[in-house]
Amino acid sequence: MTSAPDLAIEAHGLVKHFKETRAVDGIDLAVPTGTVYGVLGPNGAGKTTAVRMLTTLLRPDAGTAHVLGHDVLTQPDAVRSLVGLTGQYASVDEDLTGAENLIVIARLYGFSTLAAKRRALDLMEAFGIAEAANRPVKTYSGGMRRRIDLAASLVMSPRVLFLDEPTTGLDPRSRNQVWDIVRVLVADGATVLLTTQYLEEADQLADRIAVIDHGKVIAEGTATELKRSVGEGSVSLRLASSGDRGRAAEIVERVLGAEVVLAQDPYAFSARVPDDGADLAAQLLPALAEAGIAVPEFTLGQPSLDEVFLALTGQPVDEDEQTDHEEVA
Amino acid sequence: MAATQTEVITTPEAQVLRAAIAIDQHPTRPSPLANTFTFAWRALLKIKHVPEQLFDVTLTPIIFTLMFTYLFGGAIAGDPETYLQYLLPGILVQTVLIITVYTGFTLNTDITKGVFDRFRSLPIWRPAPIVGALLGDTVRYTIASAITVGLGLAIGFRPDGGVVGVLLAVALLLVFAFAISWIFTILGLVMRTPNAVMGVSMLVLMPLTFASNIFVNPDTMPSGLKAWAEINPVSHLATAVRALMAGTATFDQIGWVLLASVVLTAIFAPITMHLYRTRN
Numbered sequence: 001m002t003s004a005p006d007l008a009i010e011a012h013g014l015v016k017h018f019k020e021t022r023a024v025d026g027i028d029l030a031v032p033t034g035t036v037y038g039v040l041g042p043n044g045a046g047k048t049t050a051v052r053m054l055t056t057l058l059r060p061d062a063g064t065a066h067v068l069g070h071d072v073l074t075q076p077d078a079v080r081s082l083v084g085l086t087g088q089y090a091s092v093d094e095d096l097t098g099a100e101n102l103i104v105i106a107r108l109y110g111f112s113t114l115a116a117k118r119r120a121l122d123l124m125e126a127f128g129i130a131e132a133a134n135r136p137v138k139t140y141s142g143g144m145r146r147r148i149d150l151a152a153s154l155v156m157s158p159r160v161l162f163l164d165e166p167t168t169g170l171d172p173r174s175r176n177q178v179w180d181i182v183r184v185l186v187a188d189g190a191t192v193l194l195t196t197q198y199l200e201e202a203d204q205l206a207d208r209i210a211v212i213d214h215g216k217v218i219a220e221g222t223a224t225e226l227k228r229s230v231g232e233g234s235v236s237l238r239l240a241s242s243g244d245r246g247r248a249a250e251i252v253e254r255v256l257g258a259e260v261v262l263a264q265d266p267y268a269f270s271a272r273v274p275d276d277g278a279d280l281a282a283q284l285l286p287a288l289a290e291a292g293i294a295v296p297e298f299t300l301g302q303p304s305l306d307e308v309f310l311a312l313t314g315q316p317v318d319e320d321e322q323t324d325h326e327e328v329a
Numbered sequence: 330m331a332a333t334q335t336e337v338i339t340t341p342e343a344q345v346l347r348a349a350i351a352i353d354q355h356p357t358r359p360s361p362l363a364n365t366f367t368f369a370w371r372a373l374l375k376i377k378h379v380p381e382q383l384f385d386v387t388l389t390p391i392i393f394t395l396m397f398t399y400l401f402g403g404a405i406a407g408d409p410e411t412y413l414q415y416l417l418p419g420i421l422v423q424t425v426l427i428i429t430v431y432t433g434f435t436l437n438t439d440i441t442k443g444v445f446d447r448f449r450s451l452p453i454w455r456p457a458p459i460v461g462a463l464l465g466d467t468v469r470y471t472i473a474s475a476i477t478v479g480l481g482l483a484i485g486f487r488p489d490g491g492v493v494g495v496l497l498a499v500a501l502l503l504v505f506a507f508a509i510s511w512i513f514t515i516l517g518l519v520m521r522t523p524n525a526v527m528g529v530s531m532l533v534l535m536p537l538t539f540a541s542n543i544f545v546n547p548d549t550m551p552s553g554l555k556a557w558a559e560i561n562p563v564s565h566l567a568t569a570v571r572a573l574m575a576g577t578a579t580f581d582q583i584g585w586v587l588l589a590s591v592v593l594t595a596i597f598a599p600i601t602m603h604l605y606r607t608r609n
Contacts, residue, residue, distance in 0.1 A: 055450050059607065081358075081452035091443035095378045096371070104374075107367040108453050110356035119352075126349030136378055152447065157352045184343045185350065 008033040008160050008191035009054060013063035016049050023049040025215030026063070031193055031208075033068075036186050038206030039195040040305070046215035047195035048087065051164050054193070055085045067160055084153035087164025087195075091149060094138040098124060098148045101137060105155045123151040128177070143174030150181060161185060163194040167201060179205055199305030209305075213313050227302045233273045234307055235281055237288075238297035242266040248293050255287055256280050261307070272307065273300070361454035368461020373468060375435070382431070386469050390424040390477035397544065398484065405545060410485045417481040418498065418571040419543035422563065424477050425470045425506050426538055430530035432466050433513030437523045440608075449608075456602055463510050470506050474499045490576035498573035501586055505566050508590035511597035518604040537563045562589040 009031035016024040024046040031037040039047050052058040054065055056076040064071065070078040092101040099120045106116035124130045127147040132140060137148060146166065153161060163182070167175040182192050182205060196202055202209045203223045211219040211226070219226055227233075235256075239248055245267065249260045252271050257280075260271040273281050281300050288295050359367075376382060397416055402409030436459070439445040448458045478486075478495060488495055513530050520526045540558050541547075547558035558564055565585045572578035 052446075057446055057449055077452050080450060083450070085447070085450045088443060091447060093371070093375070093439075093444045094442065095375050097378075100371075100374055104367060104371050105447075105451070107370075108359070108364055108448075108451055108457075110359040110363075112356070115356070122349045126346045154350050156355075157350050180342065181346060184346045187343075188347060188350070 006033055007031060007066075008035075009037070009065070009067055009193060011050075011054065011063065011065040014050060014053055014060050014065060015062040016046075016053060016058060017061055018049075022215050024053065024060075027210075027212070027215070027217055029054075029065075029210060029217070031191060033191050034186060034189050035207040036182060036192045036194065036205050038202035038209040039193065039212055040197070040199065040202045040209055040309075041195070041212035042197060045212045047212055048164055049215075050212070051085075051087065051162050051193070051195060055083055055162055056080055057085075081156075082159045084156065084158030084161045085164075086149045086153040086166060087162070088168075092137055092152050095136060097134050097136055098129060098140070098144075098151075099133040101148065102152060102155060105152055109156050119155060123154060124148075127151050127181075143170055143177070146170055146174060146178060147181075150178065154185075158190065160191045160193070163192060165195055165197065167196070167198065175201075199309065203305050211309065211312060218312050219308070223305065224302070226305065226308050229308070233278075233281075233300060233302050234270050235273060235284060236268065236270040236297075236299045236301075237284075237295055238265070238268045240267075240294035240296050244293045245269060247291060248288060248295075251287050251291055251293075252284060255283055261310070268297075270307070272311075358452065361457060364454045364457035365461040365464065368458050369464040370461075372435075372462050372465020376465075376468065383469070383472065385431075386428055386473045387476055389427060390420070390473050391480055393420050393424055394477055394480050394484075401544065413481065413484065413486050415571075416544065417477070417486045418574050419541075419567045421474060421477045421481075421498075422502060422567045422570055423538045423543050424473050425502055426509065426534060426563065428469055428473055429466070429506050429510045430513055430527060430534065431469070432463060432510040433515075433517035433520075433526045433530055434523050436462060436514055436517030437520060437526045440518070441523065449605075455606065456598075459514055459601060459605065463507055463514075466510065467503050467507065470503055471499070474502065488574040488576075490574045490578075494573050494576045494578075497578075498570040501573065501583065502566065502570055505562075505586055505590050505593075508593040511594055511601050514601040515597060515604060518601065518608060537561060541567060543567050562586075562593075565589060 007030055009029055011027060011029040014024055014027040015022065027046070027050055029037075039050065041047050049058065053060045054067060054072060056072050056079050059073065064073070066072065067079045068082055070082070072079050092098075096104070099117075102120035102123060103116045106119045107113070111119055121130065121133060124133050127150070129140075129144050129147050132144060137145065140148065150163075150166065166178050166182075170178065182194065186192055194201075194205065206223065208220070208222055209226060210217045219229065221229070235252070237248065237252070239245055245262070249262070249269055252260055252269075256271055256273060256277060258272050258274055260269050262269045285295065285298060394417065397420060398409050398413050402412035402416075406412035406415065436445075445458065478499070490498070512533060513526070516526050516529055520529065536557075540554060541561045541564040542558055543563070547555045547564070550558060565582070566589070569578060569582040569586045572582050
């Protein structure tokens with residue numbers, strides 16, 4: 001089996017069943033070296049299962065996968081020596097201190113006791129958690145915890161890094177720190193595959209995105225391509241009075257000939273602009289003004305990935321309440 | 330190439346990060362033994378940080394020794410001192426075997442907390458995490474043995490085998506404990522929660538330890554129970570430990586225990602490793 005050298009990760013027809021469920025149902029991936037690849041999907045879509053197969057933790061039932069040209073099935077050790085992994089299931093020991101966790105991992109890679117210590121402290125210093133080096137990890141805050149997890153996967157400076165939902169549950173500041181780390185890694189030539197349920201994260205960070213739902217890739221491309229595939233763009237409006245929303249929505253539907261999507265915020269809604277509909281969008285504000293509806297916020301732009309997901313799956317990302325069988329398995 | 334998001338970053342933080350992540354010299358891959366010792370060291374670190382886990386190891390032998398000696402001593406042997414000479418080697422065996430269930434418990438805790446998958450994703454000798462943990466556990470067994478024997482000596486246990494006999498007895502017991510731990514590693518890999526592992530392990534251990542010659546001579550048992558107590562490997566172990574401590578051990582007695590240890594390991598270690606490799 002050959003694989004193009006410019007692909008860091010290459011998968012064909014990956015399948016994994018758990019009892020009745022096909023957690024991963026034939027996934028193809030092609031991740032160019034030196035890029036961030038986003039795997040986007042709701043809970044239970046099969047993201048974690050896919051990552052576990054690509055990192056040799058799980059044997060696929062069917063299909064092939066290569067990491068930097070090494071087959072995950074026949075050369076798992078070569079793959080393991082090139083990848084780093086961080087996720088809900090690949091974690092550090094809460095009873096040990098942060099430094100001890102990193103030292104154990106560094107020792108396992110073959111660093112001498114002294115070099116392992118230095119490596120641990122250097123990483124913790126760079127990640128801004130040096131002052132917590134000698135505290136048990138269970139005393140860490142969520143953001144610190146994620147950074148020590150990330151540091152643990154970087155002990156050997158991996159060429160390919162898998163991050164499974166690296167920012168789930170983090171506050172914006174910690175999330176930005178994780179993003180910065182990812183950007184630096186990739187700027188220095190590493191490849192990062194990250195899974196996320198956050199469209200914004202994929203949009204911000206990923207060069208290319210695969211949208212996964214029910215174990216299948218339902219769309220793939222750059223964020224711009226994905227958005228374009230949905231339509232020209234969209235308008236988002238926020239009204240001065242929530243009582244006007246019904247009337248305003250009717251006007252927008254009439255002018256654009258497209259359905260509106262009501263936001264959670266009772267003052268706001270959005271609508272897709274049909275292809276070649278830019279001039280129609282321009283008519284919206286005069287029409288609303290004529291009806292006496294004040295519109296303090298009006299944006300015309302590319303559709304958000306939320307809208308992309310809605311268009312592709314017929315359901316919004318955060319309303320998929322399916323249980324995450326991959327966590328249990 | 331990454332064009333859109335990954336413009337070259339030159340902030341001071343980025344420079345520090347870059348310097349920290351880069352490795353000037355990749356270390357050579359360590360030997361299986363080195364990997365195993367790292368995991369044993371990790372087990373010791375856990376004891377250091379969670380000394381509570383030594384509570385059981387310290388208290389179980391004290392309670393068992395005192396309770397059984399004075400509870401049954403008069404009834405079984407006429408007086409506690411006489412019974413103690415018979416019981417102490419047996420109670421040592423039971424104490425250490427009961428502690429072996431923690432092997433499965435800690436393994437399962439590592440799995441449920443996600444620590445284990447990190448280790449499985451590393452390029453290391455595959456059995457190292459389990460073998461290393463088992464080695465680390467022998468430290469606990471040694472502590473429990475020291476407490477049991479020490480307490481026994483304090484209340485009147487007088488082994489004729491002397492220091493050498495006692496040390497050999499403990500060594501033999503550690504070998505067997507290591508071997509039987511492979512049963513609990515299987516439970517640790519198969520069961521869903523650490524507490525379930527604990528419960529089932531106790532179910533396995535009860536008939537092994539109580540239906541043996543640890544507390545009473547099997548001759549006093551009904552025939553079915555006696556038959557089991559006589560083939561029970563734990564009885565052979567207790568017999569060998571007693572004999573070593575009494576200075577009367579034969580090659581047969583020790584040979585049986587070593588054979589049982591080899592058989593247990595030969596059966597259950599490969600099953601453990603198979604489960605470990607194919608875990609979902």
